Amino acid sequence: MHYRTLGGDRGPRISAVCLGTMPFGTTVDEPTSLAILDRFAEAGGTFVDTANNYACWVPGATGDESEVLLGRWLRSRRAADRTVVATKAGARPDPARGPRWPGNAEGLGATALRTAVEGSLRRLGTDRVDLYYAHVEDRGIPLEETVGTLAGFVQDGRVGTLGASNHATWRLAEARQTAAGRGLPGFRAVQQRHTYLRPRRDLSPGPQRETDEELLDYAAAHPDLTLLGYSPLMEGAYTREDRPLPERYDHPGSVVRLRVLAEVAAECGATANQVVLAWLMGGPAPVVPVIGVSSVAQLDECLAALDLVLDPYQRARLDTA
Template sequence: MALGGVQDEATSFAILDRFLELGGNFIDTANCYMFWIEGGTGDESELLLGRWFAARGNRDEVVLATKAGRRPSFPGGGLEHSEPLSRERIGAALDESLARLGTDRVDLFWAHRDDRETPLESTVAGFDDAVRAGKARMVGASNHTAWRVERARSAAAAAGAAAYTAMQNRYSYLKPRPEAVLPEGGHVHASPEDLDYVAQTPGTALLAYSSLLSGAYVKKPLGEHYAHPGTDARLRVLDEVCAETGATRNQVVLAWLAGHDAPVIPLVGVSSVAQLEEAAAGVALKLDPEQWRRMSAAA
């Protein structure tokens, strides 16, 4: 997310180069990253990736995803002024993203939020247009609940349109308090119902963002929304498994996420090559079934 915004171009390119060297290929961005930084417009991340693709000539080596729906409708606006997910705006947003990315298509195009002020049929039609035009290979829903994804999939089926094949919600090992309002506006935390939905719906998956809680497992305060007894219990078990495996907290968390029966794909944002290499080792780590069950049962 922060590439092209917080990180300088040389660091960003080094991270992306090393990512491919390590065997990675999925890159997830959005048409609004990083509008919230000083002087930010929302173009930063996509433009950085476009320059990297042009410099390296490697667009075909990457499974590329971007999103529409959270870009402020005017400069200086906030999330409360997010662009609508209407048919017309979806098409325009994708064309703008493709121009910034320097490509003619993305592999996965996300609805960045659940826009309940726009008729669902208009949203479904907009994402279907993208697929039919060859500008997106698949479409997905970020920050949606499972029942809203299913409603959209049903509307798509009735219209003979492209349907969402993936969800992307906030999900990590530690759980916020029930009903806690997360400080990051617009984040929707994956629920047990979401996990059950992707487990029982062939051809779908859950992509987990904020998988490492922006560094809170190792270097930042968790925040009051994680202040409950379950957090302490889970951290104790997490540290036990770290001692057993010789892995870091971040690595064990990523291994736990990847070990779900439901198809869960952890997304990681990094600010250095060292952080990337640590995360790659975590995704490769395999917990034994007893360790995974023990971590999951902690509460």
């Protein structure tokens, strides 16, 4: 396993890949979820990611499932002290806001955030979260309110480091400036959708945000900000014939990039998934991939990417395809 520091030189030490637990307890059953977590820890993995709404869109689910299962694993393996846990607030369904998600998401107001952090701590069975994200932008709430409330969680010891997910770069920068101007802890991590293929620009991403050149430039210029990329492998679409490309990535430009990706993978004796992960981790603004897997075998494939080094020529071909 390789490691780095979260949020610059003041954050906790984390594994260079983060295990996403979004489907755990819903579409990935508990025995399989626990086996994946065990294997990740055995391999030296220390960084896991969940949220207070995972996976509320699955029929019959409430959004409790991922945090509850992760909490059981942390307790049963006595792993809390050696695991950096990230969770999120802002996108959990709130029935008082309406019957349908994501239109009824709780948002980032002070009351919602206070309720959210208490709920996450209870489900995880801990008194502290290492990394706490504002999950989805909420422009209906003043930044000062969100920033101040989240900073309070750090100050009272319930949260270690703050992050933002699915935020526009300018909004992230403004929030960080707001916190700095008030002498408060600010966002030191940002998690956005990020993969090798480029998305179409004529389709709305909805509440999800892509990592774009603006964010990459911003992260490269701010070493106190760690960039994480979720859905890097597009749920298997790079390697599985039964998983077509998502519509957002299905366009003529992807044909060339997929061809070059296959060429580089063959040169390296690696899978396309492993090359994508190595490309993310080794760029000018290094990315921590948040990997989502549904089996131990899939996890092992991803972990092998940690030792894959792309040479400058291969990276240039991938970048310019």
